[in-house]
Amino acid sequence: MKYLIQFITGLFLTTGLYAQKPKPVAAASREVSRPKLVVGIVVDQMRYDYFYRFYDKYTEGGIKRFMNQGFTARNNHYHYALTITAAGHASIYTGSAPAIHGIIGNDWYDPIQGHGVYCVEDTTAKVVGSPTESVGKMSPRNLLVTTIADQLKLATNFRSKSIGVSIKDRGAILPAGHTADAAYWYDSKTGNFVTSTFYRDELPAWVKEYNDKKLPAQYAREGWKTLLPIDQYTESSRDDTPWEGLFTGETASTFPHDLSGTSGNPYGAVTTSPWGNTLLKDLAIAAVKNENLGKGPFTDFLAVSFSSPDAVGHMYGPNSIEIEDVYLRMDRDFAEMFTFLDSWVGKDNYTVFISADHGVADAAGYWKEHKLPGGLVPSAKLRDDLKKALKAAFGEGEFVRSMTNGQFYLDHALMKEKGISQDQIHAVIKEALITDPAIADVINLKKLNEEQLTPYQLELYKNLVNVKRSGDIMMVPRPGWVSWGARGSNHGTPYNNDTHVPFALFGWGVKPGETLRRTTIADIAPTISALLHMLPPNGSIGSPVIEALK
Numbered sequence: 042m043k044y045l046i047q048f049i050t051g052l053f054l055t056t057g058l059y060a061q062k063p064k065p066v067a068a069a070s071r072e073v074s075r076p077k078l079v080v081g082i083v084v085d086q087m088r089y090d091y092f093y094r095f096y097d098k099y100t101e102g103g104i105k106r107f108m109n110q111g112f113t114a115r116n117n118h119y120h121y122a123l124t125i126t127a128a129g130h131a132s133i134y135t136g137s138a139p140a141i142h143g144i145i146g147n148d149w150y151d152p153i154q155g156h157g158v159y160c161v162e163d164t165t166a167k168v169v170g171s172p173t174e175s176v177g178k179m180s181p182r183n184l185l186v187t188t189i190a191d192q193l194k195l196a197t198n199f200r201s202k203s204i205g206v207s208i209k210d211r212g213a214i215l216p217a218g219h220t221a222d223a224a225y226w227y228d229s230k231t232g233n234f235v236t237s238t239f240y241r242d243e244l245p246a247w248v249k250e251y252n253d254k255k256l257p258a259q260y261a262r263e264g265w266k267t268l269l270p271i272d273q274y275t276e277s278s279r280d281d282t283p284w285e286g287l288f289t290g291e292t293a294s295t296f297p298h299d300l301s302g303t304s305g306n307p308y309g310a311v312t313t314s315p316w317g318n319t320l321l322k323d324l325a326i327a328a329v330k331n332e333n334l335g336k337g338p339f340t341d342f343l344a345v346s347f348s349s350p351d352a353v354g355h356m357y358g359p360n361s362i363e364i365e366d367v368y369l370r371m372d373r374d375f376a377e378m379f380t381f382l383d384s385w386v387g388k389d390n391y392t393v394f395i396s397a398d399h400g401v402a403d404a405a406g407y408w409k410e411h412k413l414p415g416g417l418v419p420s421a422k423l424r425d426d427l428k429k430a431l432k433a434a435f436g437e438g439e440f441v442r443s444m445t446n447g448q449f450y451l452d453h454a455l456m457k458e459k460g461i462s463q464d465q466i467h468a469v470i471k472e473a474l475i476t477d478p479a480i481a482d483v484i485n486l487k488k489l490n491e492e493q494l495t496p497y498q499l500e501l502y503k504n505l506v507n508v509k510r511s512g513d514i515m516m517v518p519r520p521g522w523v524s525w526g527a528r529g530s531n532h533g534t535p536y537n538n539d540t541h542v543p544f545a546l547f548g549w550g551v552k553p554g555e556t557l558r559r560t561t562i563a564d565i566a567p568t569i570s571a572l573l574h575m576l577p578p579n580g581s582i583g584s585p586v587i588e589a590l591k
């Protein structure tokens with residue numbers, strides 16, 4: 042009976058609607074609802090636990106703003122096996138995976154051309170803003186799909202503006218995508234921010250003015266002292282450890298650090314300090330002001346990638362006072378940036394999201410001191426073992442054309458000539474390397490379904506392997522084993538320390554809260570695309586984190 046009444050009521054309503062003249066729809070309700078500005082932040086090498094390890098020392102307006110006023114996906118992971126900068130930036134902004142977007146590492150080997158490739162290299166592009174020619178031969182041409190910044194441009198008939206900034210070229214170029222108005226990155230020879238002719242033929246006046254301030258020289262002279270009295274860094278190990286790196290001219294890895302370097306390059310050194318973040322924060326604010334981002338009728342996009350935490354993490358390892366100091370100072374830089382955006386576009390008119398391109402392993406020496414399992418991967422010894430085994434099995438010949446990202450690119454022409462199959466060569470390489478305690482497995486990337494992988498591992502490798510760009514065979518270190526020297530640490534593995542990174546957002550359209558549901562990096566771009574009512578990037582494989590959206 043209840044349903045019948047509903048049905049009849051519905052029928053009358055429908056009839057009523059048809060009977061009425063259509064009411065004019067108010068102009069305002071026809072507009073697609075979008076924020077004025079989206080700011081994407083990538084913190085290079087920010088592991089998930091940094092949100093909480095330094096929480097008590099963060100300010101209210103910085104990183105805590107994501108956690109206390111926004112939405113945090115607390116169980117967010119990389120979904121492929123090689124956790125490296127370029128692949129991470131590409132995956133965040135495309136919602137895709139290296140198998141599809143093609144950015145399988147910072148570098149790879151091109152088997153057809155027979156040479157190495159840098160992720161954002163472009164020999165047709167020229168530097169703009171510096172005499173250093175090599176820093177400008179860059180563009181996003183190796184990225185095979187669109188980013189969310191591209192999709193925003195497409196969605197607004199190219200009436201949105203988008204800009205990418207970073208210390209690293211790949212951190213600025215890959216997020217901003219193919220249709221960016223500009224991308225700016227740092228030339229560590231001159232201390233200037235530069236771009237390439239892919240984007241424009243001259244630096245805009247505001248970038249020239251910024252460069253003319255010579256801030257890197259000023260920061261190099263100031264050096265690096267701790268923000269707080271050093272005894273307050275209770276979340277980190279002691280300052281003087283044998284597993285921390287040294288700047289040129291230093292004899293101990295202790296504060297204060299002299300960045301002017303007795304013989305080193307001070308413009309490079311400032312980026313291995315908190316000053317790199319400050320430089321970038323100021324450039325980002327200058328970009329918003331001078332390009333009038335967030336002031337037009339269409340949503341604008343700014344992609345900011347903070348590279349210095351990665352440089353400091355590699356040099357000192359994640360448990361150093363140096364890393365804690367970088368995060369405490371970056372938090373203050375964030376607070377300044379958000380306060381500026383509040384006044385520039387209005388507190389509720391913009392959306393910010395944050396993630397990281399990979400995490401990091403603890404330094405091998407630190408783990409050894411605490412009796413945790415692991416060590417340093419003996420790369421040179423493994424290469425020797427490999428060569429000897431191949432020679433013993435197949436005789437003379439360079440069977441491996443390149444070893445990049447732990448992957449072996451085989452010489453298939455030579456193998457054919459000698460009648461050797463990939464299965465045979467895989468068996469020999471595996472036997473030679475698997476006995477080393479650092480090695481977990483040696484995988485035939487061309488026959489993943491035949492490998493002894495769990496369904497979880499299989500997915501990580503399937504998402505990684507790009508048929509035209511990946512190697513043939515890959516060696517995988519055991520958990521806790523670091524491919525690096527005795528000082529500092531590294532990332533790149535398929536383990537939690539490298540895969541588990543933040544994804545959080547706040548501002549326009551964001552429903553405050555958190556989830557412990559497992560999400561992946563591929564979900565970030567679809568989430569932002571849903572927020573912006575637009576198509577996700579064309580290679581996207583993720584799903585929106587719907588809990589985060591109003």
Ligand SMILES: [Zn+2]
Nearest residue numbers: 085086126398
């Ligand atoms: Zn990185």
